Amino acid sequence: MFTPVAGRSVVVTGGSKGIGKGIARVFARAGANVLVAGRDEEALKAAAAEIGASYVVADVSRAADCERIAETAAERHGGVDVLCANAGIFPDKKLAEMTEADIDEVVGVNLKGTMLCVRASLPALEASGHGRVILTSSITGPFTGLPGWSHYGASKAGQLGFMRTAAIELAPKGITVNAVLPGNILTEGLADLGDDYLRGMEAAIPMRRLGSVEDIGNACLFLATDEAAFITGHSLVVDGGQVLPESQDAMSGL
Template sequence: MFTSIAGRAVVVTGGTRGIGKGIAAVFARAGARVLITGRDESSARVAAAETGAAGYVIADVARKADCARVAAEADEKLGGVDVLCANAGIFPSAPLAEVTEDEIDQVLGVNLKGTILSVQACLPLLRRSGRGRVILTSSITGPVTGYPGWTHYGASKAGQLGFLRTAAIELARDGITVNAVLPGNIMTEGLAGLGEDYIAGMTAAIPLRRLGTVEEIGHAALFFATDEAGYITGQTIVVDGGQVLPESPDAVAS
């Protein structure tokens, strides 16, 4: 039995849909006071109600001023930040030969720059907490695998892990841990939009023969937030149903 995190202040960026919404729901059910961020007012309002979050902030994590406002709102509404789940991310697809400069800037801005700015803005509150936890949502795509159309996305997710390792060293003196969850193919609204053929192909490549759920990513993040994980920092955990294990498609054929 893990020590309860009930009452702890948790910020989940990109918590209005998909994996972020799942993370927020898992933490809220564990008794944490959760603040989610998103860029759409109506989605944020619905997500806050559905997850049991204490509130929401409309913010673009690629903007430093917005991240500062998130931290200020967390301090006002939650009394600080014990856990930051830097989850906000986008994954538009574009072949390398065709991806535009604007698309590259947008993906790196939200996924990588947004991670750095979110941590930076919440850092004083995480230090004040005395038990600060930073949990990044990265991906197997980039750090472990590749997929056509996602060169910019893969670069942003691999970049998060480069950030993680040095941030973990720098923040260790404050007792703050920095870790990451690397999801495989998780059933979200965005994944559903890629079509049935994509989903069927991905499912066939996963030894457990199913896509993951957003709650399963939430539970991995929750573990990193526990007191029992207090001696783990600079580490990653892959949650992918064994997707990265097969040497070839024949290994999972049946």
């Protein structure tokens, strides 16, 4: 039996949809006081009402907004016990067509935004006594590549480089820093691509299914528990075995 997280203050950036909303839902069901942050107020308002959370409109690529997220969590929920730095964007653009602005946008949200949110939350996380930072990285970048996502993959691999040093620096403060690396997860965007596309994706996964947003949320919930207090600087892959096959032929006999 894990120590309950009920009553703890949990911040989830990018929490209005997809994986972020799933993470927020899992923590809310566990009794945590959840604050979701994002740029789309209407989507945030709907998500917060649905899962029983609070919300704040913020752009994580801006330092002042990240500070406001931490301040809002302190005002409404007494501090920050768990920061789920999940906000991320993934526009498709091949390298030959990619502009400087395209790179700045993706790195600004995915990598810079992660760093700014963690920095802004440090005083509250230290005061918590059981501060947890959980980054949403990806198998894309650290393990795999996908045409059109070179900037995305670089930002997600960069998160892990940040995580390792941050974990060392923050360990004396009692704060752990870990990452979950989702594989193909069934979200609103994927569902719109059609059944044929989804079946093809499932065929590449040994578990023969796409992951659910709750699969990622449950991994985050574990890393937020007291029982995970001695785990830091760790990357937890949640992909149904997607990165394991050496080739497509390795799946043919299953």
